[in-house]
Amino acid sequence: MTERELKIKSIEYRKKLLSCIKRANAGHTGGDLSCIDILNVLYNRVLRVAPQTFDDAGRDRYVQSKGHSVEALYVVLADKGFFPESDLETLCRCRSHYVGHPTRKVRGIEQNTGALGHGLAFSVGAALAGRMDGASYKVYTLLGDGELAEGSNWESLLTAAHYRLDNLVAIVDRNTLQITGCTEDVCALEPLRDKFEAFGWAVRTVDGHDVTTLTEVLRAAPFAAGQPSMVIARTVKGKGISFMENVAKWHHGVPSDLQYEQAQQELDRLLQQVGA
Amino acid sequence: MANLDVFCETLLALARKDRNVLAVTSDSRGSGKLAPFAAALPGQIVEVGIAEQNLVGIAAGLASAGKIVYAVSPASFLTARALEQIKNDVCYSDRPVTLVGISAGVSYGALGSTHHSTHDLAALRAIENITIILPADNVETAAAVRAAAALEHPVYLRFGKRPLPHLHPPETQFQVGRALTVRQGADVAFIATGETVHPALAAACELEKGGLSSRVISMHTVKPLDVATLMQAANECRALITVEEHSLCGGLGEACAAVLLQAGMRLPFRIVGFPDEYMVTGSQAEIFEHYGISAHGLAQTAQTLLDTRGRR
Numbered sequence: 346m347t348e349r350e351l352k353i354k355s356i357e358y359r360k361k362l363l364s365c366i367k368r369a370n371a372g373h374t375g376g377d378l379s380c381i382d383i384l385n386v387l388y389n390r391v392l393r394v395a396p397q398t399f400d401d402a403g404r405d406r407y408v409q410s411k412g413h414s415v416e417a418l419y420v421v422l423a424d425k426g427f428f429p430e431s432d433l434e435t436l437c438r439c440r441s442h443y444v445g446h447p448t449r450k451v452r453g454i455e456q457n458t459g460a461l462g463h464g465l466a467f468s469v470g471a472a473l474a475g476r477m478d479g480a481s482y483k484v485y486t487l488l489g490d491g492e493l494a495e496g497s498n499w500e501s502l503l504t505a506a507h508y509r510l511d512n513l514v515a516i517v518d519r520n521t522l523q524i525t526g527c528t529e530d531v532c533a534l535e536p537l538r539d540k541f542e543a544f545g546w547a548v549r550t551v552d553g554h555d556v557t558t559l560t561e562v563l564r565a566a567p568f569a570a571g572q573p574s575m576v577i578a579r580t581v582k583g584k585g586i587s588f589m590e591n592v593a594k595w596h597h598g599v600p601s602d603l604q605y606e607q608a609q610q611e612l613d614r615l616l617q618q619v620g621a
Numbered sequence: 622m623a624n625l626d627v628f629c630e631t632l633l634a635l636a637r638k639d640r641n642v643l644a645v646t647s648d649s650r651g652s653g654k655l656a657p658f659a660a661a662l663p664g665q666i667v668e669v670g671i672a673e674q675n676l677v678g679i680a681a682g683l684a685s686a687g688k689i690v691y692a693v694s695p696a697s698f699l700t701a702r703a704l705e706q707i708k709n710d711v712c713y714s715d716r717p718v719t720l721v722g723i724s725a726g727v728s729y730g731a732l733g734s735t736h737h738s739t740h741d742l743a744a745l746r747a748i749e750n751i752t753i754i755l756p757a758d759n760v761e762t763a764a765a766v767r768a769a770a771a772l773e774h775p776v777y778l779r780f781g782k783r784p785l786p787h788l789h790p791p792e793t794q795f796q797v798g799r800a801l802t803v804r805q806g807a808d809v810a811f812i813a814t815g816e817t818v819h820p821a822l823a824a825a826c827e828l829e830k831g832g833l834s835s836r837v838i839s840m841h842t843v844k845p846l847d848v849a850t851l852m853q854a855a856n857e858c859r860a861l862i863t864v865e866e867h868s869l870c871g872g873l874g875e876a877c878a879a880v881l882l883q884a885g886m887r888l889p890f891r892i893v894g895f896p897d898e899y900m901v902t903g904s905q906a907e908i909f910e911h912y913g914i915s916a917h918g919l920a921q922t923a924q925t926l927l928d929t930r931g932r933r
Contacts, residue, residue: 402687449714456685457714460705466675467710470682473667478686497706500675507670 346389351556353621355385358424359585360612361433362416367605369436371445375595377417379520379553379580380487384421386559387485396427399453405482406471408455410464411489411518412446413597419443419451427453462495464488465515469505472513472573483566485514491523494532499544506545511567514574515546518553520582524596538577546575553578586611624762624780625723629654631766632691636665642689642770643667647676652782653693653723673698677706681716689717689770695729696722696738696779704744711775712750719769719776725755726815726866727895728781730904739895741779743871746844751775752797753844755815758788761841764795772797781816781866783905788818788839800847806834809923810854813864814840814873817893820909821864823916828923835923843873848880855881860889860926864914869894889926893919 346354358381366372387407394404409418416436423430428451435441442450446459456467468486475482488498505513517537525531534540541548547568551558559578566574582596583589586608589598600608636642636658644650645667650659659666667683669675673694680692692699699722700707711718722741729736745753752772756762762780769776788803795801803818804825811821818839825835836858838850855861861881863874874892881890893913901911909915913922 406685456681457709460709462674463678463706463710466678466706467682467685469675470679470684471686472682473679474683474686474688477664477688480686497672497674497678500670500672501678504669504672504675504679 348557349619351385351389352619353616354389354424355382355556356585356612356615356619356621358385358417358420360609361420363600363605363608365416365420365433365436366599368434370599371437372416372599373413373597374599375522375582375589375592376411376414376489376518376520378584378586378589379582380411380414380518381417382554382556383487383516383518383559383578384417386556386563388421388425390560391563392485393482396425396452399427403480403482406455406468406484408464408468408471408484408486409447409458410461410486411492412458415445415447418447422451422453425453461489461492462497465498465501468513468515469501469510472505472510473508475512476508476510483512483514485516487516487518490517490519490521490528490534491531493517493534502541502544502546505573509571510573511569511571514563514566514576516576516578518580519577520580522582522591522593522596524593526593541575545572547572548575548577550577550579553580554584585615622759623782623784624756624759625654625782627759627762628721628766628780629658631763633658633661635767635770636662639689640665641687643683643691645669645676645680645683645690645692647671647673647694647698649694649723652695655693673703674706677703677718677720678710680718681706681710681714684716684718691719691721693721693723695736696725696741697736700738700741700744700777707745708748712748715750715774717773717775719778722777722779724782725779726781727905727908728783730908731902733902734900737900739868739900742843742865742867742873745777746871746876751777751844752842753777753779754797754842755779756841757813757815757818757839758785760787760789760791760793761795761801761839765841768795768797779815781905783816785816785819788822798842798845798847800850801839801841802836802850803839804835804837806836807858808833808835808927809860809862810836810838810858811862811864811919812838812840812851812854812873812877814843815866817864817866817914820915821919824919824923827916827920833923833927840873843876846876846880851877851880852884852886855886855888860923862891862893862919862922862926864919865894866914867894869896891922891926893922
């Protein structure tokens with residue numbers, strides 16, 4: 346996939362996830378938009394996993410610890426052929442498996458998540474098993490930044506470094522906003538990079554919307570032999586939609602009809618700009 | 622021997638045969654008597670530090686990659702500190718982890734309530750997709766450790782650390798979800814679980830001296846409950862007493878009561894366990910004695926129940 350195609354994907358994914366959220370009248374819009382470029386790069390450039398290989402023991406694993414951004418994940422998985430895109434019409438409907446947080450009932454989902462502070466420990470376990478078996482797969486997990494206040498993450502950060510899990514890559518969607526407001530006002534995380542480094546991780550900071558750099562960085566992991574890799578992806582909550590960007594209330598806001606139209610038009614203009 | 626020692630022996634034997642069998646510990650290899658396991662198979666023990674949430678999450682991740690995982694930690698910490706990990710990472714996600722709650726109930730005695738697990742059956746019974754087993758003796762323990770892995774779904778295995786006499790011959794057929802009748806009788810039935818089967822059996826011996834016959838059942842699997850054995854006891858005995866090393870709230874007793882009531886059964890019935898109060902401390906035996914989980918206490922409960930029935 347070319348850079349241009351990858352950029353087009355990012356915009357198309359945004360259009361689709363907004364459409365899903367609008368139809369379901371539910372979703373975590375802001376965080377979906379902040380992490381969609383990361384998911385785009387993971388599934389189209391980095392992960393060695395496909396619908397046909399999802400049951401293989403040697404597949405790469407992706408665990409979405411920030412489970413609330415599930416619409417972004419569903420859209421990418423549907424695009425990769427894990428399930429028909431029409432399934433997403435049932436999002437959040439009664440008896441649908443496409444619920445508001447990931448579950449293994451949906452093909453392509455590695456682990457049920459949603460409660461925060463769970464994905465990293467699970468990923469440490471999966472990475473450790475790979476190490477024991479001499480397997481070559483890597484485990485990738487995406488954490489929210491607000492989620493880092495959950496103490497369980499820091500337990501797992503210790504363990505990953507202790508076992509020198511260089512087959513583990515954690516990515517923080519550092520959009521700096523959580524439901525109440527700025528992470529630094531709610532419970533300050535900075536200096537985040539220093540904290541991760543002090544915990545024994547090899548850290549890279551990257552523009553989380555620059556698919557070219559994201560590709561380079563994610564493909565470069567492990568960043569240091571014998572150390573787990575941490576990517577702090579600087580992102581914008583609500584990225585791509587002018588009135589949603591950096592506004593905390595879009596954490597789980599659903600656009601009105603008018604807002605929805607405006608958002609789609611903005612994305613259409615972006616598509617034109619990249620020449621789609 | 623203590624059930625704990627049997628657990629370790631059995632796990633070591635399993636792990637020697639299959640390198641995928643792992644013990645995961647949270648600085649609990651000492652209290653879990655897993656030091657010999659660690660010495661024999663250092664590559665099959667995973668230490669995560671004093672971090673129970675991490676323990677359970679990592680166990681789920683290991684299980685997702687084909688490992689046969691026994692996550693070992695004191696029951697009090699395992700089932701309270703890591704309850705959300707048990708609920709989501711293991712049960713909801715259906716990861717075949719065996720959660721091993723050691724030094725369970727009031728095994729820690731005078732160390733106090735921080736170290737007691739008198740809530741765990743209630744908490745875990747309300748979580749979908751977990752089998753709960755409380756082996757009563759060494760035979761049940763060895764069988765339960767082997768059976769847990771074979772279930773390929775979440776299991777909670779709970780036992781104490783006190784050396785226990787055998788209740789069953791070694792050739793006993795142990796089946797998850799099928800209670801074992803330790804003694805037949807028709808006046809009163811004791812439906813007990815875990816270590817409390819022993820005082821129930823002692824009470825039966827005491828009652829026998831007074832001419833009363835007692836049935837003693839080891840309801841080792843609290844979930845799913847062996848409804849058939851329970852109903853048979855309710856139909857064939859004059860009174861029924863449940864016994865557990867657990868709060869009166871939400872444990873074996875309430876599980877049995879729900880079955881009996883909904884089946885329309887009416888018989889003298891008592892739940893013996895720990896009342897909803899600030900608990901006394903002392904040795905496990907002293908706590909048992911205080912709350913009537915003893916030969917004398919249980920015999921007295923039975924006599925009172927049967928007398929009540931006689932007066933009606």
